[in-house]
Amino acid sequence: MTRAFDLIAFDWDGTLIDSTALISSSLQRAAADVELPVPSQEDAQHVIGLGLMQALAWLFPQQSEARYQALLGRYRYHFLTRDSEITLFAGVTELLPALRAQGYKLAVATGKARQGLDRALAQTGLQAYFDATRCADETASKPDPQMLLELMDELEVAPQRVLMIGDTTHDLQLAANAGAAAVAVSCGAHPLEQLQREPHLAMLPDVSALPEWLACYP
Structure with missing residues (x-):
């Protein structure tokens, strides 16, 4: 089989797992808990995909370190009390x-912390596929x-042989900045009109449509 790509890197939240609503609501509840202005749903979803501290700094600029730590603690409380309820998007387990059977190398490039990703991989049983x-x-x-460059280096794949799959503009910009396709x-955090403004080869409704697209590309 002739393939255009050797490595497919997936974002996690909003791409493989349907976690957008829980992440955004947890950010909003954390803000209320520490008496900061509650961000809109649009703003809370915009920061999904960033590292958590970067997300908090974007939503709540110029806070003290103590206030950021309080936000972080309350966010984790609200998220962790319900993260076992999050489900994979349809078709991910297939x-x-x-x-992998077709010979692709698979990776995850995520804004989650290592502890959070390892917990999610264990809960979903997907560790062995990456x-x-x-x-x-x-x-x-x-x-x-x-x-993404670190993943390329570890797996010995050139940028032009890498495809990034994601639901946010952060994912698409990541790919472009690394010289990879996206x-x-x-189905995730960022609206269609925002995604369309960033470099991408295709817009799919969810990852279950990826095999058919790969079969027809280029």
Whole structure:
């Protein structure tokens, strides 16, 4: 089989797992808990995909370190009390082994912290399908290209052979900054009109449509 790509890197939240609503509501509840202005749903969803501290700094600029730590604690409380309720998007459990069987290397490039991603991988049973993962607390946050460049280096794949799949403009900018291609999915945090303004090869409703697109590309 002739493939245009050797490595497919997935974002996690809003791309593989349907967590957008919980993340945004947890950010809003955290703000209320520490008596800061509650961000709109649009703003809370905009920061999904960034590292958590970067997200808090964007939503609540110029706070003290103590206030950021309080926000972080309340966010984690609200998220962790319900994260076991989050479900994978339809088709994910079939998609990943099928891609591995076709010879693709698979990776995760996420704004989650390492502890959070490892917990999510264990809960979903998806650990075995990924050759490598990178999180925002162990490298630069999106859209800095560092996490994707590190994955390329670890898995020995050139940028032109890498495809990033994500639901936010941060994911698409990450790919562009790393010299890789990207496919957007419209099932997650950022609205379609924002995604369309960033470089991408295709816009899919969700990741279950990826195999058919790959079969027809280029």
